[in-house]
Structure formats: structure tokens, C-alpha cells
Amino acid sequence: MFALVDCNNFYASCERTFRPELRLRPVVVLSNNDGCIIARSEEAKALGIQMGTPEFKCRELLKKHNVSVFSSNYALYGDMSSRVMRLLGKLAPEIEVYSIDEAFLDMSSFTRFDLADYGQHMRKTVRLHTGIPVCVGIAPTKTLAKIANRLAKKNPHYQGVCVLKSHAEIHDALECTKVEDIWGIGRQWSKLLQAKRIESAADLAAASAAWVRKHLHIVGARIQAELQGTSCLPMELVRPAKQSICTSRSFGRSVSTLAELQQAVATFAGKCAVKLRKEDSLASMLTVFIATSPFDESGARYWGTRTAALKHPTNDSRAILNAADKILEGIFRDGMVYKKAGVIVSGFVPRKSCSTTLSLFPEEEPSAYERDARLMLVMDSINQRYGSGAVHLASENSEAWKPNQERLSPSYTTRWDDIIEVKG
DNA sequence: TCTGGGGTCCTAGGACCC
């Protein structure tokens, strides 16, 4: 048996934990640049505010109902997440942290427990120690646990915990779940399935396996098997190493000149390099993209992207910034109004496999590689101590290219300055 | 006026190898 523990309205709940007067009040959290609504409290959902709506489109509604609106505060959510996960990790022998707000737990050894009771115990524990409300779904496969969790959230009579164990329980749950609400079935596949009159999860479980294999490929075949109760998706206990790292940003304003884009791309490339060093790996490929707004009907549209191999695998900020700048010059088109840009590093090789070539003359000066690595180490440690951006390459400008966050809450749990501000 | 950011996996097809 697998349990899926999922935090309710996670970002909104994080904000509310530190503002108890907002309990029972509508709260929403915005995406970067304060663009779209990405989290809503139950009260905000009840007002009809949809997930992903641009803020400007429901500004009136937000104002009319005195909704509390927050910019997204990832320092806060990340820290609250790790507190929740630490607690969950103690409640089961194995945990897979699936996303910032959900985790799978291995319940296979809990045969002597009443699983619903234990689910309640988990909920109470997390609520007591973090203030975050969670729901629990328990079932024989991960996909069914997802469905159980959804039912626990939707139907109050479950009181936050839904266990699907017997054949009948599972069948009833599949009957009342639409295909588009199954984990792994997105918009395109829903359309395809509905056209074939496959409308509920029960329909999909009963559909022709050959048809599913042909049209939804191996991924869909696995989903079907999981719905039928055959577990295909095992617990993943260690986070697999990243295969790519991306830093991208929509601009709060229009950008047209190469010089401006160069500064933006240099800034994003610098952030990629820092993330890369944190992962302790080297990248061998670099992608830069620049784009006009997909929503602007008037101007010319353009999506420019190019990937290039780096001369040597590296995580050196200077090498990555230089290469990114060259790519940018190749894809830049004059006369466009750019709204977004990004840098992706990929083709990772572990650092250890590259730096171990021993020098024949160890008394000599350190190799260029070691010297560069030390320089980056010094940069990172200065920034760690005095705040990121304390030292940076001249072409970077984090201040100029950071997203708009006009309604940012204090980082209550990760910044001393912000805690003092709360007291004051 | 104003529309997020960061990921993964799979398939198909082409180039190339012996």
C-alpha cells in the first residue's frame, strides 16, 4: 500500500500559518512577476477564482471580496516544505518526496494498523508541528493513492483521509473519477479518450489494452495497469540527479535592444552556473532562448533558441556567460519586442570524473582548472555569507532582472532581518 | 497596461556503425 500525503492549498496555507487573522479568509498567491494566480484558499476557490487566471483579469473580484493577495515567497514555501517532509519521514519507513507539497509513503508494512486511523495520526502530527493542513490517500498503487487523495480533499465526509482497499471501494472511486482527473492524463490525452467514449477512470481501466498501448504509449499502459491495481511505479527513495537546469524569466516590461538582452541572459547564465556548482556537476551543453509575447497579437512573433556544446564541460560562470553571449548574438533579431528569455545548462558530467587527472609535476602551479574552481568557490562562499549578488561578474545585474514581487510576505523562517521586522 | 517557472519521459526519424 502507498500513501500520498498532499498539503492543502500549500502556498496559501504557508502564508496563513504566519497570519492567523487570515484564517477563514480568502487568500491567493501569485506566480512570479505577480502574473497569475497559482494557489487559492478554499474561500478563494468558493469565490470562483480559477487556477492560472491572470491577476489583472480578476482584480475587481479580488478587491470586492477583500481577498489577501501575496507574491510567491519560495524561501518560505521551501522551508515549510522541508519541515513537513521531515515529519512525514518519521511516520513511515520510506518516503518519496514527490514535489514541494506532496510525498508518497510506503505503507506496505502497516498490515496490522487501521490505515484510516494512521492517516488521521499523520494529519494531526503535521498540523500540530507546522500548521499546514494535509490530506491522505491510501491505496495499492501510486495512481490509485492519487485518486484516493483527491477524494479525501473533495468529500468532507472522509475527514481528510481516504483508504481504497477492497475491490468495491476501488471500483466506486474509479467510477466517480473523470479521465482528466487521473494523474498522468493531461489535456490532449483527455480529448483523445473522450472522443473514444472513455470518460471515467473505470472506463480507462476497462479499455482495450492494445488500444491504450498504441495511442497512449507505454506511459498510458502503466496508468491503466495501476488503475487495475497492478503497481508499476515504485517508490523512488533518492532524488535522481538533475539532467538540466533552467533559469528563465518573463520581463515585467518590453525589451528590444541586444544590450538589454545581453545583460538579462548574462544574469540568468550566472544563476545557472551557481545552481550547477550546488549540484556539483559540470555542463557540456548550453541553450539560450529569447521570445516575444505569445499573447500579443499585434507585433511580430519570434521564438529564438539555440543549443551549443561548451568547449569543455564546465561550471565556471565566466565560461558559461561567454558562451551564452555568443549564442544570444546568433539568435537575436532586431525589431522584436522581447518578453522572455532563458538559459538552460545540460549534458551533465560529475565533477569528480573530470578533475582527477593527476599532474605529473605536482609542485607546479595549480592547473587552470583548479585555479578556476577555487575562484568560483571563493565567489560562492562570499555570496553565501554576505548575500547572493555580493560579488558577481560585471555583465550580470540581478537587481535589474529580478521579477516584480510587490506583495511579498516576510521570509519568516529563513531570514533574521525579516523576523525582526515582524517583531517591530 | 497587465498572462510563471522549472522539470521529466517517450517516440520517431535520421545518421552512422559493423
Place this chain on the structure above:
DNA sequence: TCTGGGGTCCTAGGACCC
């Protein structure tokens, strides 16, 4: 007219997730 069999690697594109 007849034209093998079995691979790998790479890339683009399409689907999905939170």
C-alpha cells in the same frame, strides 16, 4: 529483377507533472 540484420546516438517534438 534482385537490395540484410542488428545496433547506437542524437535531435526535435509532443506529452506530461508540480
